[in-house]
Each structure stands twice: as structure tokens, then as C-alpha cells.
Amino acid sequence: MAAGGTPKLGVVGVGRLWEARHRPALRQPYPPLRVTACFDQVARRAEREAELFRARAASSLRGLIFGADVEAVAFVTRQWFHPLGVEWAIEAGRPVFVAVDPVDDWADYVGLVERMTRTEAPVFLELERRHLPALRRLIQLREERLGPIHHIRFTLKKRVDATRTTSVPPAEPAVGLAIETIAGLRARTPRRVEFRPRAFALDDAGGKAQSGWRIDFADDVEVEVVESDQPRWSLAIRAEAGEAVWDGPNSIRWRETIPNHNTPGTGTSVVGDWQTEEMTGAEAVGHDSLAQFAAAIGCPERFAWQRNADQRLVAWAQAAAQSRDIGAAVLDSPPRIDSDLNSDPSVTDRTRNPGQGETHS
Structure with missing residues (x-):
């Protein structure tokens, strides 16, 4: 990750929550993160958002997470592959921003949190x-x-x-x-x-x-x-x-x-x-959360208490x-x-x- 630069963000799921809370925050003159790739289960939505941010429309979820132009991943809208995408992002060592419930039941939650506690990259749950x-x-x-x-x-x-x-x-x-x-x-x-x-x-x-x-x-x-x-x-x-x-x-x-x-x-x-x-x-809430996430990318120990x-x-x-x-x-x-x-x-x-x-x- 480039030192001193704006972190490059890959966005997964560009639905209503993204449109109301996070997209306006990232369209401001000095956004806390720069959108470089988008993916959605509806390809046209991802293409539309990619055009708006002059970013790449990823053809697959793994293609976004492991892309060279992505330094952090935000999961904004719950889609069919959830929570697999969160697990892949953790596996790739990417800082992860999650704006929706990451799992459905206790068994999935235990497995996901075990992965979260083993990674040094921050996993930020917006709520x-x-x-x-x-x-x-x-x-x-x-x-x-x-x-x-x-x-x-x-x-x-x-x-x-x-x-x-x-x-x-x-x-x-x-x-x-x-x-x-x-x-x-x-x-x-x-x-x-x-x-x-x-x-x-x-x-x-x-x-x-x-x-x-x-x-x-x-x-x-x-x-x-x-x-x-x-x-x-x-x-x-x-x-x-x-x-x-x-x-x-x-x-x-x-x-x-x-x-x-x-x-x-x-x-x-x-x-x-x-x-x-x-x-x-909603825009103020989104900007606040994303700014906290951007700060944590450069200082992961800020979220050590969350992992504990x-x-x-x-x-x-x-x-x-x-x-x-x-x-x-x-x-x-x-x-x-x-x-x-x-x-x-x-x-x-x-x-x-x-x-x-x-x-x-």
C-alpha cells in the first residue's frame, strides 16, 4: 500500500445502502478512500458505478479482491456469495469494511471471527x-x-x-x-x-x-x-x-x-x-465510518480491542x-x-x- 496516499478501495455490492450512505461520502472533493474497482451480482450496476468513479468493473468477486488495483475491500450490500467474499478478503490480507451482517448463524459467526482474529489487517464492522x-x-x-x-x-x-x-x-x-x-x-x-x-x-x-x-x-x-x-x-x-x-x-x-x-x-x-x-x-454517517476505516488501514492496532x-x-x-x-x-x-x-x-x-x-x- 502506497505510503501517504489515499487507500484504493474495491466496493462489493452497490445497492440502496451504497447509494444512500457511502457513494455520496466517496464523491466528495477529498474522500477518505479512492474507489478503484466495483463488483455486483448485477453486472450493469457495477459497470454504472465504475463509470461514475472512473474505476474498473470487476468481472468476478475474486477478481476484485485479489486485483492489483485494490488495497482494501468494502462489502456494502448483502449478496448471494456473502460471507464467502469476506473470508476471501481476509485470506488476501486486505483491510475489510463490512456494512451489513456478515453471517447468518452462530456456526458461521464462529468461523468468521476466528479468521478475523488471525489477521493483522483491520476488519471494520460499520454498525x-x-x-x-x-x-x-x-x-x-x-x-x-x-x-x-x-x-x-x-x-x-x-x-x-x-x-x-x-x-x-x-x-x-x-x-x-x-x-x-x-x-x-x-x-x-x-x-x-x-x-x-x-x-x-x-x-x-x-x-x-x-x-x-x-x-x-x-x-x-x-x-x-x-x-x-x-x-x-x-x-x-x-x-x-x-x-x-x-x-x-x-x-x-x-x-x-x-x-x-x-x-x-x-x-x-x-x-x-x-x-x-x-x-x-446517511451521508454523514457513511463518511464518518469510511474515514475511521481509512485511518485504521494505516494504524491497525487501533482495532486490537475489537479483535479481543x-x-x-x-x-x-x-x-x-x-x-x-x-x-x-x-x-x-x-x-x-x-x-x-x-x-x-x-x-x-x-x-x-x-x-x-x-x-x-
């Missing part, structure tokens, strides 16, 4: 960046209001297609970081990872049955990962002094109980609702897969993770102080 302000806010709530956390419940949305129904895994690194970091579980060893069949796992109201995983830690901390028919994922936290729900990229609701010292056993309930300021339009979180999820997922047959699995020697969000130099002062009118970093 993670937009969640950092909310993740910071949850950590702040734990430290300043809610106190020690006893239970985390991550509810996956279920994907249904013509051939099968699968749970979308926590492919967004923010989710893995939340499970680890919000409750202070970094470098902790899970005592037990258990798969719970649908017949034995009920939702909070005791109604519809759900299947999922339960992960027990020391210090009375429990993590649940369950699947649901709800339209989007959510993260619910129960702590010593209250509870919080993160049910959108930038939306957190919490309830805190302030004890009444004059009357032991009683307290006052305080309810809060927190929203970040949205960036102005992914390693933890691999250990959990592997144990959960084993527990389907044996009822429960105990992690004897999971990888020790010493990463910390505060060690990520790409986090700016705005994300260190969430809730004060900041935009996405």
Missing part, C-alpha cells in the same frame, strides 16, 4: 461505530447511578427467509463489548455456558418460550442471549440500584431507585430517557454450541482479554462524555 455513544452512556450509568450489575439479557431478532429461520448473532462488536464491559467482565472467566432449549426458556412476562444461551460469571453476574420475534435487538440490564434498557442504536431508558435512609427498605424511583443527537443524514472482544465471543459461542448436546459447557481456559474501551485511541472526547449533545465519533 459498531454508531453504537459507541450509547455504550459509553451505559458504562456511565453503571458507574454513577445503577451500581454493580447482576444480569444482562441480550435479545436477538430472528431472521426468516425462504429456506430457514436463524438467529442473527451478535456480530456487532458493540454488543460484545457491552456484554463484557458494561458489567465489568473484562478478562473474567465464565463459570458456565448453557444452551437452553425453547421449551425451558420463557420471556420476562412468563409468556412466549424462547431458546438461547445463559452465561454465568463469578460475583453473581449472569448473561443471557435469547432469540425473539421482536423487530430489533435489545439489551436489558438489571443492577443493584436499578435497571436499564438499550433498545435502539442511540436510545436508553433507565430506572434508578434512590434509597430512603430514614426508612430502611424504601426508596424513590427515578426514571430517565437518553437520546444522542443524530448525525445529519471477538475472541471472547468465539469462546462463548463454541461453548454454547457444545452445550446443545451435553446440557452445559464450562470454559476451563478461555482466552484472557486485557483490553479496555479506554485504550482505544480512536474514541474522542465527545464519546467519553455521552449525553452532552455529542455526535457520533
